[in-house]
Amino acid sequence: MRKDIIRMLAKSKSGHPGGSLSIIDILTVLYYEFLRHDPKRPHWEDRDRVILSKGHAAPALYAVLAHTGYFPRETLLTLRTLGSILQGHPDQKRTPGIEASTGSLGQGLSIAIGCALAAQVSKKDFYTYVILSDGECNEGQTWEAVMSAAFRKVDNLTAIVDLNAHQLDGSTKEILNMDPVPDKWKSFGWAAQEIDGHDYRQIIDALSWARSVHGKPTVILARTVKGKGISFMENNNHYHGVAPTPDEAEKALAELEAKTF
């Protein structure tokens, strides 16, 4: 998956490697272990929904969607080119498997609440996941939605926050420090669990825990490393929104070849 992210970003010469690499482990576990879905029927009514609210991490989601069979892997290399089904940020009308057109931060949790309420109104048992970034929690709308989901006890919904500790202009501590993040979610009435967002065991346990909680929405606060897996990208905010050069991509792919996660 990481290799595909590097390949498609290097080819498109633009995009967001840092936040894609920080969330890819969680997306992988979610799609392979937890999601009720059928890549051949992307509009199946009873499918679980995944909303990528941090839309700039689209390359990570595209990689997972390609690997799980929503579209051919070759399509990944068309990222960000005219006419491609793979837009710079997610587009639900163009890409099979994309549930919401995101990229303007702060909107995904509200949409996810809408999906979860639709399941309740229709008495269906599909489940909704939404993935937010830590920078995105700066947005007022995120907290409107946090308040609203707790008030409505929307328990068929799990938010996953990718706490990679960076946003575009620098570290979250420098730009708008929101610590302690878990306390904020809990004080709004959510059941919260903190994990290492690169530890598969912890991810699996947390996602299982989330499905077992009733009466309140759940949030998994995942401590992650921006640029995870590539030594020169890890915690290097240069790679928030800058694609690797051909040389860097080669180096990154060699590193990934040499190790497994």
Add this chain to the structure above:
Amino acid sequence: MKDAAMVNVREKKLGQATRDAYGDVLVELGRENPDIVVLDADLSKSTKTAAFGKAFPDRFFNCGIQEANMVGIAAGLSYCGKISFVSSFACFLTCKGYDQLRMSVAFPSANVKVVTSHGGISVGEDGVSQQSIEDFALMTALPNFYVIVPADGFSAKALIRQAACHKGPVYVRCGRPKTPVIYDNGVRLQMGKGSILEEGKDVGIIACGLLVYEALQAAQILLVKGIRASVVDMHTIKPLDTDLIENLARKTGALVTCEEHSMYGGLSATVSQAAARIHPVPIETVAIKDTFAESGAPEELFEHYGLTAKHIVEAALKAVQRK
């Protein structure tokens, strides 16, 4: 010739406010279609969605004072097969929910109906913060959105029913005050097609919302002055009925647009753009100039900000002169 002021204009029969018509038709729609859900932002007594909430509590979501979140929730519901009606005051919903309307509703062409109340300056005494004079501009700028402005209770019901059947986003601006009755029951109205209310060959008056009644009055005054005016209720600003604009421009050779909105980005802009492209003729604009209004009784505000029949007559005379 009689003095214009002495003309016995069309009798003013007050009927339902468009927001009341919305409240009524919403309950009917809710009964007919279990997929209809309604969201409001703590103004359900004013927008009139409260009746739906009472009738169908499981399908009504009062989101509190959270317009942005409300639009997002409405979008999510629509992605999962619901027909979402989302309501608040026109200024709050379009301004505070704009990015959400853009990204979560317009971009994916979501099946969300944005029906607002308290549009325009006829809100009256509450003043600028509650008066929406830029919603047509904002909403016509969004691809995929239809933009509708009913003139009376009957047309509000008819058009909102059609909006519910249309698959895609629709903006409907309703208003606070009771409206003069324009349509008799049983008249057929079609979303996307302007309604010709008067036929005259000298000038074409194109109006929407409360200005339709003023336009009809103006036509009577103009008749006494020997000018025969056509009057069109252009209840759908987008998509604009360009065939009608073309026919009207060709037939009359002079147009006047009338709206309870800023002169920028609304009916005037849309009609002028179409006419300039298809069949250019002199056009005069009756709208709020580039200014905010203020507190006052609605009729005083209409007079002060130039939105009455008298102002339409002046504009029509000017347009005719420019032929």
